[in-house]
């Protein structure tokens with residue numbers, strides 16, 4: 348009974364601590380808004396803390412209330428939360444595609460690098476270099492190249508460009524993490540597989556992949572976060588309609604008369620991030636057998 | 645089990661030696677071209693069913709010799725035959741089972757899963773695997789821990805699982821590199837008793853690397869004493885204190901045991917073998 352109740356207690360503690368974090372954040376926001384100077388805190392002429400006007404820092408309940416109201420004055424306007432939710436789902440879908448492609452490419456690269464020593468020194472520097480190219484620079488390129496692709500029925504669409512950019516960010520942590528994980532087994536275990544005359548595939552399946560799970564899970568989490576950020580940013584740079592990125596830009600213009608409005612899509616992007624993180628957490632639960640020996644979670 | 649009956653001299657079924665090492669040398673070349681002669685012109689034979697211990701100071705090439713026999717490394721010069729075939733062929737044939745100093749269990753597999761690993765890799769059916777694992781768990785006395793994970797076991801229990809795994813495919817040769825090195829003295833002696841019993845039951849030949857003189861004497865038919873830099877065999881001492889499987893606790897108290905221990909110690913410390921033999925016959 349004790350053994351069962353302890354993890355449950357630990358889980359509760361984590362939930363409570365997590366909730367406390369959100370509450371503290373909300374309190375800091377409201378306290379600063381209450382006590383901070385209206386013009387913000389300045390050092391010389393540089394603003395180091397924001398203004399506390401209702402325009403710059405709306406009350407939390409203003410943001411919350413705004414979510415329940417219709418998007419705009421039009422009579423057929425949908426409620427804000429529904430619009431944001433739809434956009435969130437749109438963005439989440441693209442991010443998921445980008446994540447999947449990124450994970451597949453990252454794993455494939457890691458496998459090639461693990462299999463062929465020479466490939467590691469040939470590929471790894473390029474992988475690292477690839478991440479130094481700014482996203483804003485490649486987005487229009489990807490879009491232009493994509494527009495030229497026509498294969499029979501298939502035409503490249505803008506959302507595919509966004510997914511591609513998301514995968515461009517997502518593959519990086521996976522390839523690096525998976526490479527570390529695949530090379531993580533002890534010499535002892537590798538020798539053992541050799542004694543069993545197990546070939547590369549069998550060694551991969553029985554030893555290297557299971558051993559890499561502990562490295563892979565954080566990498567998958569990073570990849571998920573990267574995919575979400577990449578999707579939102581790429582939606583803006585490619586000007587794709589329908590997603591959170593677009594809403595953020597669109598609503599930012601409304602801040603003047605409607606200070607709660609820009610915050611709704613921001614909450615939407617947080618939601619997308621949470622869902623993505625939760626999904627990776629779920630993978631971790633499914634694979635927990637392979638994480639034995641790690642510090643208890 | 646498909647194991648040859650415990651072999652005495654000249655078993656009719658298999659006349660090939662379990663291990664035959666002839667003029668074996670292994671030279672490691674480090675960076676900047678510096679060389680280390682880990683083994684120099686070593687020759688050794690192990691008969692089927694025979695228990696041979698390798699003992700010697702650190703760095704004298706015991707592990708290197710074992711790894712060469714296991715085809716985990718290739719010799720610079722000389723030949724190795726295992727049951728009449730090349731070391732490579734023997735490895736591919738799964739002619740030997742192996743256990744290292746660290747138990748080396750896969751942490752994500754249960755005790756049963758770990759024992760089944762070699763069977764699984766070589767395509768044994770599920771039922772056959774389970775039956776064999778149960779049999780081996782019984783042999784090493786861990787039936788109650790079949791479903792436990794390695795991190796739930798003590799060091800000694802993990803080592804027993806590793807031995808069960810090494811025995812999984814009923815090899816006629818066991819290669820063991822300080823398998824009890826990390827255990828406390830009490831557990832160690834118990835494990836030695838078990839190993840002697842298991843060898844008696846399975847009739848496997850064993851090449852056993854150890855740092856412990858009493859361990860070598862207790863377990864072995866012959867003790868191979870090695871010397872370092874370059875790694876050579878200094879002498880081979882027949883010890884065989886009583887039938888395999890009938891050696892018990894009291895053996896450790898007997899006069900013959902102490903005498904053998906002293907002989908091995910003197911050999912290790914570099915006494916001339918001739919003088920020693922003189923002592924022995926007196």
Ligand SMILES: Nc1ncnc2c1ncn2[C@@H]1O[C@H](COP(=O)(O)OP(=O)(O)OP(=O)(O)O)[C@@H](O)[C@H]1O
Pocket residue numbers: 672673674680681682700701702703704705706707708709875
């Ligand atoms: N892979 C290697 N590369 C270079 N030198 C090696 C390698 N393996 C072993 N050696 C050298 O060979 C010699 C013998 O090593 P080995 O591991 O066989 O010793 P050992 O008798 O098993 O020692 P110990 O009792 O400490 O385990 C040592 O001097 C060691 O430095």
Ligand SMILES: [Mg+2]
Pocket residue numbers: 706707708821
């Ligand atoms: Mg060694």
